[in-house]
Amino acid sequence: MKKREVIASVKDEKLVKKRRNEMIKGAISLFKQKGFHQTTTREIAKASGFSIGTLYEYIRKKEDVLYLVCDRIYDEVRERTEQDLGAHHGTIEGLRRAIAHYFRVVDELDDEVLVMYQEVKALSKESLPYVLNKELDMAAIFEHILRACVENGALQLSESEIRLFAHNIVVLGQMWAFRRWVLRKMYTLDEYIELQTEFLLKGIMEKQRV
Amino acid sequence: MKKREVIASVKDEKLVKKRRNEMIKGAISLFKQKGFHQTTTREIAKASGFSIGTLYEYIRKKEDVLYLVCDRIYDEVRERTEQDLGAHHGTIEGLRRAIAHYFRVVDELDDEVLVMYQEVKALSKESLPYVLNKELDMAAIFEHILRACVENGALQLSESEIRLFAHNIVVLGQMWAFRRWVLRKMYTLDEYIELQTEFLLKGIMEKQRV
Amino acid sequence: MKKREVIASVKDEKLVKKRRNEMIKGAISLFKQKGFHQTTTREIAKASGFSIGTLYEYIRKKEDVLYLVCDRIYDEVRERTEQDLGAHHGTIEGLRRAIAHYFRVVDELDDEVLVMYQEVKALSKESLPYVLNKELDMAAIFEHILRACVENGALQLSESEIRLFAHNIVVLGQMWAFRRWVLRKMYTLDEYIELQTEFLLKGIMEKQRV
Amino acid sequence: MKKREVIASVKDEKLVKKRRNEMIKGAISLFKQKGFHQTTTREIAKASGFSIGTLYEYIRKKEDVLYLVCDRIYDEVRERTEQDLGAHHGTIEGLRRAIAHYFRVVDELDDEVLVMYQEVKALSKESLPYVLNKELDMAAIFEHILRACVENGALQLSESEIRLFAHNIVVLGQMWAFRRWVLRKMYTLDEYIELQTEFLLKGIMEKQRV
DNA sequence: TATGAATGAGCTTTCATTCAT
DNA sequence: GATGAATGAAAGCTCATTCAT
Structure with a gap:
């Protein structure tokens, strides 16, 4: 799916990129604290280091900021997750490592993940x-890994199961962010990764009917 | 934890209960469509069947409506989930039925669950x-069931695992609501329940290290 | 001038008198604290010991309360001032005593005088x-006294002077109420009375051109 | 005492000064007619020649307008009164002129004086x-004059008397504004000045006990 | 390209007043 | 006569957006 274009009045593309980066950075830090609706465009402009007038040279509506922010956060999470995915591809070990890696990314970007989660609507x-x-692209990463395991004979899953389990992995990762208020009291990140990985793998691997 | 009191000007408690029910019903249907922030107090009053002045006889601030709504939805989900929990208590079959029952409750109240999910912040x-x-009370329901299974010897789980798995059940249920835009294209409710129950039980039951 | 009638729905005149007394008492204590505009009709009703519905059985508009209050305060000040006015009538000593007496009344009712002053508009x-x-009736009291002194030969004043000096007395008395924030730091009531009486009498008595 | 700062969103100080002048002018004319509480912020904006949004670029709360108005009126009265104070300083003639001058200022600004009087609370x-x-600064002007007369031997007054008489002068001047509904029927401004000046000076000057 | 003053629709909240019980 | 729930006009204030400089 093609990106939705956010139209800028300014023509210089380099500048647009630069200003929008400043903008996204400023906006995220504000959205973390107060949420999208409680944040004013003036505050965004200020946090971005320019005037309200300039802000509107790079967006058309306040909502554009939210779109850019969500867009950026997803890219960030996806890109980081895709790093170091090469090794052990198509093996259980590879899957295990991918899950752990993804969970650590969520932990690092937990504020961002939360923002995205609470503001998309x-x-x-x-x-x-x-x-x-x-969001589908995120799931697709794990679908891809799971499918490779199936092709390699490391797992036996139907296409239906592959897609669902991919979502399960993504959601249980996000859960570390959106339930952190309770989970962090109970587990360290490492414990969480350890427990959830076991849980996920067992849920995925066994063939015999329970 | 004691309920937070929302103060009403009206003294007649019966009436307060009645009017607040109308209010909550009206508000939920609006929050579903447009979210809390996009909904005006006048719209809430209208949807509730009374005037703006009357609305404010039963609450103090707009946020009170959101609190009442969230409060109600949680109670609704919890109460419905707790129904029919008696049979097969402490067995795998009992757990399986509880999960299925809970997932069906989420399906019935999917709009409500979504509202709650997106507006708590x-x-x-x-x-x-x-x-x-x-939210903790919800998890506690499944902790209770899991613990009974452990006591009966049907499952072997540490306290740590019990608490985590309870959250997993709750979240994978909610997932049917907040990812319905994609999940419903792929599965019927029954398929979803079937697949996730297998997944959950396998993840919980097996003892051998993967 | 005839009293402006404040219309009551209730017919029983005894009751109207009783309820209005409660109302005026309650209202004055509120007006003292917060002023007329900041006081709500509900607060007045509550402070008066009856319901908002009952309040409106005895008045037509909120402003009626203010009218009744002002009316009452003026009567109170005037009545108290007129007490003990008999002795030494038509003499300087009588005038001196009347002034002192009036100043003491203002001191006792200083909150009321202030309320009246700030809310008439x-x-x-x-x-x-x-x-x-x-307000004219108040001045008339002192006009009467001054005129008696003139008739007795104790003072020599034109009609014009009589009327002006009467107002001066009234205003310098009220001044003790509406400038109390500064005057009370500088003088006791007795000192104030002593100084102002000297000042007033000298201003009134001397005949030779300055 | 340092001025209380009314915070403006607009940075350009020249503009702030200009707009606030328009605002004060508009507000005074409204407060004269209807009082502070009966005047809406929208009316103030309109009378000032700008929109409600713009009004709030120059103040934070409605009360700020009242503060600015009172502040301005006091300054105006004081400044005008202090003009032409040089000649005859420290003499009875100088005092007489100062009183007359001040009374004329009150007459010119009678609406303003009334507004201030009725709305400070x-x-x-x-x-x-x-x-x-x-208000104290106003009294200080006359204290200063009286003290000069005492130093020059033109008057014999204690410090206590100086301060009280200064207040008397100020109040009897304001009286021309707040009792104008009756005084103007009885006297012209010149008559009022003439009578009150005689009254004041006699009250101040004579030494012998009455 | 950058600025920030100006705008006004629209929001939440209050409160005098009414009227069925 | 007494009550208090219901009403809705109207208030203060905010803030996304525009546009002249």
């Missing part, structure tokens, strides 16, 4: 599909 | 703990 | 004349 | 001291 009907599609 | 620092505590 | 164009007329 | 606990302090 504020996106307009037009922007939403683009962002939800990114 | 709009609650004030004062209200939040009360609502998050209800 | 909130009265409607219809009520205002009735209340201002009471 | 609407100021918040925070603003009030700043404004009352200005």
Whole structure:
């Protein structure tokens, strides 16, 4: 799916990229604290280091900021997760490592993941599909890994199961962010990864009917 | 944890209960469509069947409506889930049925679950703990069931695992609501229940190290 | 000037008198603290010991309360001032005593005097004349005394001077109430009375051109 | 006492000064007619020649307008009164002229004086001291004059008397504004000045006990 | 390209007043 | 006569967005 274009008045593309980076950085730190609706465009401009007038040279509506922020966070999570994915591809060990790696990414970006989670619904009907599609891209990473394991004979899963388990992995990772208020009291990140990985793998691997 | 009191000007407690029910019903249907922030107090009053002035006889601030709504939804989900929990208690079959039952409750109340999920963060620092505590109560239901299975020898789990798995069950249930935009394209409710129950039980039951 | 009638729905005149007394008492204590505009009708009802519905059985508009309050305060000040006025009538000593007596009344009722002073302008164009007329009645007391002194030969004043000096006495008395924030730091009531009486009498008595 | 700062969002100080002047002018004319509480912020904005949004770029709360208005009026009265004070300083003639001059200022600014008089109490606990302090500054002008007369031997007054008489002068001047509904029917401004000046001076000058 | 003053629709909340019980 | 739930006009204030400089 093609990116939704956020239209800027400024023509210089380098500048647009630079300013939007500043903007996204400023906005995320504000959204973390107060959420999208409680944050004013003036605050975003200030946190970004420019005036309200300039802000509107790079976006058309306040919602554009949210779109850019969500877009960026998804990319960040996905890109980081995809790093170091090469080794052990198509093996259980490879899957185990991918899960652990992804969980650590969520831990590092937990504020961002939370922001994204709590604010997507504020996106307009037009922007939403683009962002939800990114959610699918995340799942696709794990679908890809699972499918490779199946092809290698390391796992035996139907296509249906592959897709569901991929979502399960993604969601149980996000859960570390959106239930952190309780989970962090009970587990360290390492414990969480250890327990959930065992849980996931057992759920995925065994063939015999329970 | 004691309920946070929402103060009403009206004295007649019966009436307060009745009006608040109307209010909560009206508000949920609006929050579903547009979210808490996009919904005006006037819209809430109208959807509840009374005037803006009357609305404010039963609450103090707009946020009170959100609190009442979240409070209600949690209670609803919990109460319904706790129904029919008696039979097969402490057995794998009992656990299986509880999961299925809970997933069906989420399906029936999917809009409500979504609302709650996306709007809790709009609650004030004062209200939040009360609502998050209800989230814990939900997990406690499954902790209770799992613990009974362990006591009966049907499962072998550490306390740590019990608590984590309980959260996993709760979250994978909610997932049917908050990822319905993709999951419903792929599975019927029955398929979802079937697949996830297998997944969960296998993840929980097996003893041998993977 | 005839009293402006405040219409009551209740017919029993005894009851109207009783309830209005409660109302005026309650209202004054509220107006002292927060002023007329900041006081709600509900607060007045509560402070008066009855319900908002009952309050409106005895008045027509919120402003009626203010009218009744101002009316009452003026009467109170005037009545108390007129007490013990008999002795030494028409002599300088009588005048001196009247002034002192009036100043003491203002001191006792200083909150009330202040309320009246600061809230009259909130009265409607219809009520205002009735209340201002009471202000004239106050001045008339001293005009009467001064005139008696003139008739007795104790003072030599033109009609013009009599009227002005009467107002001066009234205002310098009120001044003890409305400038109390500064005057009380500088003088005791007795000192104030002593100094102002000397000042007033000298200003009134001397004949030779300065 | 330092001025209480009213915070503006607009940075350009020249503009702030200009807009606030327009605002004060507009507000005074409204407060004259209807009083502070009966005047809406929208009316103030309109009378000032700008939109409600713009109004709030120059103040934070409605009360700020009242503060600015009171502040301005006091300054205006004081500044005008202090003009032409040089000649005859420290003589009875100088005092006589100062009184007359001040009374004429009150006459010119009678609406303003009335507004200030009736609305100060609407100021918040925070603003009030700043404004009352200005009232003291007014009295200080006459204290200064009286003290000079005493030093020159033109008058014989204790410090206590100086301070009280200064207040008397100020109040009897304001009286021309707040009792104008009756005084103007009885006297022209010149007559009022003539009569009150005689009264004041006699009250101040004579030494022999009455 | 950058700025920030200006705008006004629209929001939450209050409160005098009414009227069925 | 007494009550208090219901009403809705109207208030203060905010903030996304525009546009002249």
